[in-house]
Amino acid sequence: MKSTVETLSPTRVRLAIEVPFVELEPSLKKAYREIGSQVQVPGFRRGKVPTAVIDQRVGRGTVLNEAVQEAIPENILAAVREHDLKTLGRPEVEITEFNDGDSLNFTAEVDVRPEITIPDASTIEVTVDELQIDESEIDEQVKNLRERFATLKTVERAAAEGDYVQIDLNATVDGEDVPGGQASNISHEVGSKQLLPGLDEAVVGLAAGDDTTFTTQLVGGDFAGRDADVAVTVRTVKEKELPELNDEFAQMASEFDTIEELRGDLRARVTQGKQVEQIYAARDKALAELVEAADIPAPEGVVREEVESRKQAMVDQLERIGASMEEYLAAEDKTEEQIDAELTEAATEGVKVQLLLDTLADAEDVQVSDDEFGHEIVHRAQRAGMAPQQYYDQLVRSGAAAAVFGDVRRGKALAAVMEKITIKDSAGNGITLDALRAANEAEHNHDH
Numbered sequence: 001m002k003s004t005v006e007t008l009s010p011t012r013v014r015l016a017i018e019v020p021f022v023e024l025e026p027s028l029k030k031a032y033r034e035i036g037s038q039v040q041v042p043g044f045r046r047g048k049v050p051t052a053v054i055d056q057r058v059g060r061g062t063v064l065n066e067a068v069q070e071a072i073p074e075n076i077l078a079a080v081r082e083h084d085l086k087t088l089g090r091p092e093v094e095i096t097e098f099n100d101g102d103s104l105n106f107t108a109e110v111d112v113r114p115e116i117t118i119p120d121a122s123t124i125e126v127t128v129d130e131l132q133i134d135e136s137e138i139d140e141q142v143k144n145l146r147e148r149f150a151t152l153k154t155v156e157r158a159a160a161e162g163d164y165v166q167i168d169l170n171a172t173v174d175g176e177d178v179p180g181g182q183a184s185n186i187s188h189e190v191g192s193k194q195l196l197p198g199l200d201e202a203v204v205g206l207a208a209g210d211d212t213t214f215t216t217q218l219v220g221g222d223f224a225g226r227d228a229d230v231a232v233t234v235r236t237v238k239e240k241e242l243p244e245l246n247d248e249f250a251q252m253a254s255e256f257d258t259i260e261e262l263r264g265d266l267r268a269r270v271t272q273g274k275q276v277e278q279i280y281a282a283r284d285k286a287l288a289e290l291v292e293a294a295d296i297p298a299p300e301g302v303v304r305e306e307v308e309s310r311k312q313a314m315v316d317q318l319e320r321i322g323a324s325m326e327e328y329l330a331a332e333d334k335t336e337e338q339i340d341a342e343l344t345e346a347a348t349e350g351v352k353v354q355l356l357l358d359t360l361a362d363a364e365d366v367q368v369s370d371d372e373f374g375h376e377i378v379h380r381a382q383r384a385g386m387a388p389q390q391y392y393d394q395l396v397r398s399g400a401a402a403a404v405f406g407d408v409r410r411g412k413a414l415a416a417v418m419e420k421i422t423i424k425d426s427a428g429n430g431i432t433l434d435a436l437r438a439a440n441e442a443e444h445n446h447d448h
Contacts, residue, residue: 001017001018001019001020001023001075001078001079002017002018003015003016003017003018003075003078003079003082003083004016005079005083005085008109009297010114010115010297011088011111011112011113011114011297011298011299011300012109012110012111012112012299012300012301013085013109013110013112014107014108014109015076015079015080015083015091015107015108015109015110016096016105016106016107017075017076017079017105017106017107017108018103018104018105019071019075019103019104019105020103021101021102021103021104023071024067024068024071024104027067027068027070027071027074028063028064028067030067030070031063031064031066031067031070032051032054032063033047034066035054035058035062035063035066036048036049036054039054039057039058041053041057060100064098064100068095068098068104071104072093072106072108076091076093076108076110079108080110085110085112086112086113087110087111087112087113088110088111088112088113088299088301088302089110089111089299089301089302089305090110090301090305091108091109091110092108092109092110092301093106093107093108094106094107094108094109109301110301111299111300111301111302112299113299113355113358113359114296114297114299114355116294116296116355116356116359117294118290118294118356118359118360118363119290119293119294120420121286121290121416121417121420121421122420122421122422124286124289124290124420124421124422125421125422125423125424126282126285126286126289126421126422126423126424127285127423127424127425127426128278128281128282128285128423128424128425128426128431129278129281129425129426130425130426130427130429131271131274131275131278131425133267133270133271133274137270138263138266138267138270141266141269141270142245142262142263142266145253145254145266146242146243146245146249146253147242148253149242149243149249149252149253150240150241150242150243151240151241151243152164152238152239152240152241153238153239153241154236154237154238155237155238155239156207156208156237157207157237158204158205158206158207158210158237159190159203159204159205159206159207159234159237160190160204161190161191161200161204162189162190162191162239162240163189163190163237163238163239163240164187164188164189164190164237164238164239164240165187165188165190165203165206165234165235165236165237165238166185166186166187166234166235166236166238167185167186167188167203167232167233167234167235168183168184168185168186168232168233168235169181169182169183169184169186169195169196169199169230169231169232170182170230170231171196171216171218171228171229171230172228172229172230172231173218173223173226173227173228173229178218178221178222178223178228179221179222180221181221181228181230185235188203190203190204196216196230197216197217198214198215198216198230199214199216199230199232201214202214202230202232203232203234206232206234206237207234207237208234208235208236208237209233209234209235210233210234211231211232211233211234212231212232213229213230213231213232214229214230214232215227215228215229215230216228216230245259246259247259250262272435272438272439275431275434275435275436276435276436276439278423278425278431278435279418279423279431279433279435279436282418282421282423282431283414283418286417286418286421287353287356287414287417288349290356290417291349291352291353291356294356296352296355296356298348298351298352298355299351299355302351303344303347303348303351306347306350306351307340307343307344307347310343310346310347311339311340311343314328314339354410357410357413357414357417358406358409358410358413360413360416360417361409361410361412361413364413364416366409366412366413366416368405368408368409368412372408372412373404373405373408374388376404376407376408377391377392377395377404380404418433418436419433
């Protein structure tokens, strides 16, 4: 094989590759074997069909084509190694000349990692907003905790918003029962809009034993889009009782003896959460500065692939909730071009950051231990609700294990950058990474 490389841009090259016919022989033999094992010819055992018969039956062109498809990736790989290229994404291949018995000539255009000169991270200083905690935020946390420990008490009065009711429902369309439109003794929070449209308004003012009928539009089933009459009967009305805010509540709801200690702990948690947010804001600013200072070009092919995968993920997500891209665009009041532009901008930024961190990881010779890689697999498997081994096997099958490895390596490079930059808040106070370390430590302990 002979190959030459031509630089098209700082992020793209074109390889011109020539493979003599004799080097295609192994691929050709393999193609005959594979096709021969699939065709059935009377008088020949499967897999024992002579090449001449295969040429006659399937056509020599088909076999040659199969051999070429097999040979191309191998030869691209060899050329990439020969020219020491750091390729990204999938190559675009064009066969320029190939005749039976002659050499195969083709070109492969592929994105490559640009040469990047990285500025010294210790010269980067970023400013984030000053940390401010309002007492109302702690009140909100206490309120949520009280809600968790609320009890329900039956009351002899009409239902009001915020009450819980036990109800029976029966939906009919033109006097005919709706399949699946009957339910008895279900609990419903009045005003939560969790069940049928119109139910909350119908139930307000009804006491135990009362019933009424309201109209609602059905969204699914045989009668979708039709108006149904729904008869609702209230069995019981219960009101939510929140526990009193005192030391007794603190002892019941937490490991603390007093309400003050409980508030103090909640304040510490809110503070830590906000400190971690500050560090994330600093990280984003520092990365943006480094990307700009390094003047990183974004490889178009990689960005294109990234946009496609992000768009597909959006479509999948919408489908899961039973919506389409058209409905989403209408709801957001955007055109498809706007969404494409937004995705392209986000993907371009993301790809530049990846290139920056890969270059940093190379410069700092960042290594990933089996333990670190394993920890990430366990973590991702938990998030996906799968067993770690099953998750890992699936990664290997889909060829995505290397990508996860790359993510871990970039994460380590990013951690090294964060140690070097200077972070201040708008009041001029220095900020350390202690809150992030504590949060990671807590997560790490939770994993084990």
